[in-house]
Amino acid sequence: MKFSIILFLCTVLLICQCAREEIVGSFDESVTYLSGYEQRDNGDAEKGWDYIRYGDYISSGIPYDFFIENSPDAGMNELKRTGKSAEVPYGFNVVKAENGVDVVAPNCFQCHAAYLQDDFIPGLGNYASDYTFDQRVALSFTEQGIKSIYGEDSPEWNAYEPFKRASEVTAPHLITEVKGVNPADKLTAVLAAHRDPNSLEWLESPQYEIPEGLIPTDVPPLWLMKKKNALYYTASGRGDHAKLITLAEILTMPDTIKAAEVDANFSDVYAFLTQLEAPDYPKEIDQDLSDQGQEIYEANCMKCHGLNEFPNVLVSLDYIGTDPELAKANFAYEDFLDWYNSSWYADTTPKAFFEKTEGYIAPPLDGIWATAPYLHNGSVPDLETLLNSKERPDFWKRTDEYNFEKPGWNYLKFNASAGKSIYDTSLRGYGNQGHLFGDDFTDSERRAVIEFLKTL
Numbered sequence: 204m205k206f207s208i209i210l211f212l213c214t215v216l217l218i219c220q221c222a223r224e225e226i227v228g229s230f231d232e233s234v235t236y237l238s239g240y241e242q243r244d245n246g247d248a249e250k251g252w253d254y255i256r257y258g259d260y261i262s263s264g265i266p267y268d269f270f271i272e273n274s275p276d277a278g279m280n281e282l283k284r285t286g287k288s289a290e291v292p293y294g295f296n297v298v299k300a301e302n303g304v305d306v307v308a309p310n311c312f313q314c315h316a317a318y319l320q321d322d323f324i325p326g327l328g329n330y331a332s333d334y335t336f337d338q339r340v341a342l343s344f345t346e347q348g349i350k351s352i353y354g355e356d357s358p359e360w361n362a363y364e365p366f367k368r369a370s371e372v373t374a375p376h377l378i379t380e381v382k383g384v385n386p387a388d389k390l391t392a393v394l395a396a397h398r399d400p401n402s403l404e405w406l407e408s409p410q411y412e413i414p415e416g417l418i419p420t421d422v423p424p425l426w427l428m429k430k431k432n433a434l435y436y437t438a439s440g441r442g443d444h445a446k447l448i449t450l451a452e453i454l455t456m457p458d459t460i461k462a463a464e465v466d467a468n469f470s471d472v473y474a475f476l477t478q479l480e481a482p483d484y485p486k487e488i489d490q491d492l493s494d495q496g497q498e499i500y501e502a503n504c505m506k507c508h509g510l511n512e513f514p515n516v517l518v519s520l521d522y523i524g525t526d527p528e529l530a531k532a533n534f535a536y537e538d539f540l541d542w543y544n545s546s547w548y549a550d551t552t553p554k555a556f557f558e559k560t561e562g563y564i565a566p567p568l569d570g571i572w573a574t575a576p577y578l579h580n581g582s583v584p585d586l587e588t589l590l591n592s593k594e595r596p597d598f599w600k601r602t603d604e605y606n607f608e609k610p611g612w613n614y615l616k617f618n619a620s621a622g623k624s625i626y627d628t629s630l631r632g633y634g635n636q637g638h639l640f641g642d643d644f645t646d647s648e649r650r651a652v653i654e655f656l657k658t659l
Contacts, residue, residue: 230506230522233518233519233521233522234507234516234517234518234519234522235516235517235562236514236515236516236517237432237433237438237515237516237517237564238432239432239515240432240441240442240443241553242443242444242445242473243443243445243470243473243474243553244474245470246445246470246471246472246473246474246475247471247474248471248474248475248477248478249475250468250471250474251468251469251470251471251472251473251474251475251476252475254468254469254471254472255310255311255312255472255475256282256284256288256296256310257284257288257296257298258296258298258310258465258468259296259298259299259308260310260449260452260465260468260469261296261298261308261309261310261366261452261454261455262298262300262301262308262365262455262456262457262461263300263301263306263308263362263363263364263365263366263455264295264298264300264306264307264308264309264362264363264366264455265306265307265308265345265349265363265366266304266305266306266307266349266353266359266362266363267287267297267304267305267306267307268305269345269348269349269352269353269359270291270295270306270307271290271291273345273348274291274292274307275292277289277290277291277292278292278293279323280293281293281316281323282312282325287305291307293312293316293323294309294310294312294313294316295307295308295309295310295313296308296309296310300361300362301362301457302358302361302362303358304358304359304361304362306362306363306366308366308455311472312325313329314328314329314332314385314387314422315327315328315329315422315424315425316329317329317330317331319482319573319605320605322482322485324482324573325425325479326424326425326426326476326479327424327482327573327574328385328421328422328423328424328574329385329422330383330421330422330575330576330581330601330612331382331383332382332383332384332385332422333382333383333623334377334378334379334382334384334385334386335378335379335380335381335382335623336378337374337375337378338370338374338377339370339371339374339375342367342370342371342374345363345367346367349363365405365455365457366454366455368405369394369397369405369454369455370454372393372394372397373390373393373394373454376389376390376393376413376417377389377390377393377417378417379417379419380417380419380623380627380630380633381623381624381625381626381627381630381633382623382624383421383576383581383601383626384419384420384421384580384581384633385419385420385421385422386417386419387420387422387451388418388420388435388529388532388533388534389417389418389532389533390451390454391450391451391453391533391534391539392413392533392534392536392539393409393413394451394453394454395453395539395542395543395546396409396410396411396413396538396539396542397409397410398453398456398542400542400543400545400546400547401459401545401546401547401550402458402459402547403453403456403457403458403459403462403546403547404457404458405457410538410542411536411538411539411542412538414532414536416532416631416632417632418528418529418531418532418533418580418631418632419580419581419632419633420436420529420579420580420581421576421577421578421579421580421581423436423566423574424481424569424570424573424574425476425479426476426479426480426481426569426570427566427567427569428444428448428476428477429476429477429479430509430513430515430567430569431444431513431515431564431566431567432515433515433517433564434447434448435534436529436563436564436579437529437530437534437535437560437562437563437564438517438560438562438563438564439534439535439557439558439559439560440534440555440557441555441556441557441558442549442553442554442555442556443553443554443555444473444555445466445469445470445472445473445553446466446469446548446553446554446555447548447555448469448472448473449462449465449466449469449548450543450548452465459547462547462548463551466551480569481569481570481573481659482570482573484572484573484607484657484658485607486607486657488654488657488658489654492650492651492654492655493651493654493655493657493658494655495651495654495655496648496650496651496652496653496654496655496656497655499644499648499651499652499655500652500655500656503640504640504652507565508565508566508567508568509567509568513567514565515564516564516565517560517562517563517564517565518562518563518564518565519561519562520561520562520563522562523562523563523565523637523638524636524637524638524639525563525578525579525634525636525637525638526578526579526580526582526632526633526634526635526636526637528631528632528634529563529579529580529632530560530561530562530563532632534557534559535559535560537559539557540557540558540559543556543557544556544557563579568656568659569659570659571586571656571659572586572607572610572656572657572659573610575605575610575611575612576601576611576612576626577589577611578635578637578638580632580633580634581626582595582626582628582633582634582635583595583611583635584596584599584601584611584612584614584626585606585609585610585611585612585614586609586610586611586653586656587609587611587649587653588611589611589638589641590640590641590642590644590649590652590653591641591642591644591649592635592636592637592638592639592641592642593642595628595635596614596616596617596626596628597627597628597629597635598616598617598618598619598620598621598625598626598627598628599614599615599616599617599625599626600614600615600617600624600625600626601613601614601626602614602615609653610653610657
């Protein structure tokens with residue numbers, strides 16, 4: 204009798220789970236094709252590469268001498284820079300603050316570059332970042348050091364202060380539950396609350412209430428941008444892409460004069476990004492298996508992810524079934540939308556704006572072999588489990604070894620959460636559900652599709 208009751212309960216639970224996991228609605232009823240907007244075509248890609256590596260789009264930071272004395276080795280000069288910027292890690296630039304002091308400030312590659320095994324890949328999302336701690340601890344050390352060495356009335360302190368001010372305000376909002384995910388979307392929403400939308404000048408008190416909690420993202424590769432008609436996972440960023448991607452610079456932006464200067468330089472940055480290509484798969488391809496996989500891909504995946512052309516499809520939350528929390532947070536906050544769409548960014552030409560959406564864009568798959576972990580929150584470690592949802596681990600830890608066959612990160616499975624290095628899919632915004640479209644493939648079909656995906 205006890206066994207029968209247990210069997211009955213297990214059957215009920217299985218039925219309930221299957222009901223939750225079911226793909227809802229037809230494809231045509233569940234997608235929206237996104238129209239494009241005219242983009243800038245007057246940029247110089249080489250100048251854009253230089254501006255990313257040397258530019259002062261973040262114009263406040265840690266005094267250079269203090270940074271050099273108190274920071275780890277600069278690395279291997281992965282960006283092939285000269286001068287003082289060659290002496291700091293690739294995620295930082297040495298720039299002159301408004302008062303002429305040399306400071307070390309974060310750059311785009313803080314989030315958008317990473318090593319894959321031994322290869323440094325600009326544009327690859329930083330899968331190894333750690334935002335699980337309150338950054339005010341490190342800020343306190345830096346603040347006390349600068350005060351004691353230079354004095355609170357010194358040019359060095361004045362050069363550091365805008366960076367300090369913004370970092371202290373944002374830090375408590377940017378603490379993630381696990382390593383590897385990114386809080387950049389929440390960072391932007393918090394910073395906007397402290398900026399006058401018209402002048403962009405700093406406001407000590409926030410203009411709107413900032414919702415509690417952080418819904419993270421995985422960092423998308425930059426080489427996909429050129430194919431998209433709308434930016435960000437929710438496709439909420441519309442209009443001029445070059446202007447949209449300058450928004451993080453309000454971290455230290457003093458006013459609209461500086462904003463216009465940065466915006467002009469990002470014409471070149473955008474030109475560079477349109478020429479940025481995904482890295483080629485470095486191992487041998489089984490061509491016959493890949494050809495089989497292409498046929499399966501074209502029949503099952505191409506309508507969302509494209510092949511020769513990218514369809515720019517926004518997929519409804521019910522149909523895709525992935526964790527819905529990101530679509531309700533960050534760029535979906537009504538106060539943020541009102542701020543941006545009445546701000547300097549939306550009121551100056553070329554215009555950019557945000558729209559609230561209720562879904563996720565199906566991304567292009569260029570270089571997908573290199574971009575693990577997968578889904579918009581990085582909750583799935585490899586392509587094999589992305590295409591077979593029953594095998595996805597609920598608690599897992601990435602190792603330091605990349606598996607080029609799956610492809611994705613080798614990982615250790617756990618029965619429960621055991622620290623910040625363990626990805627916990629039970630957390631709000633960290634779920635690994637949805638995208639069930641590969642579940643019906645046979646094992647051989649799945650291997651074939653993966654072999655083809657390595658070629659993209």
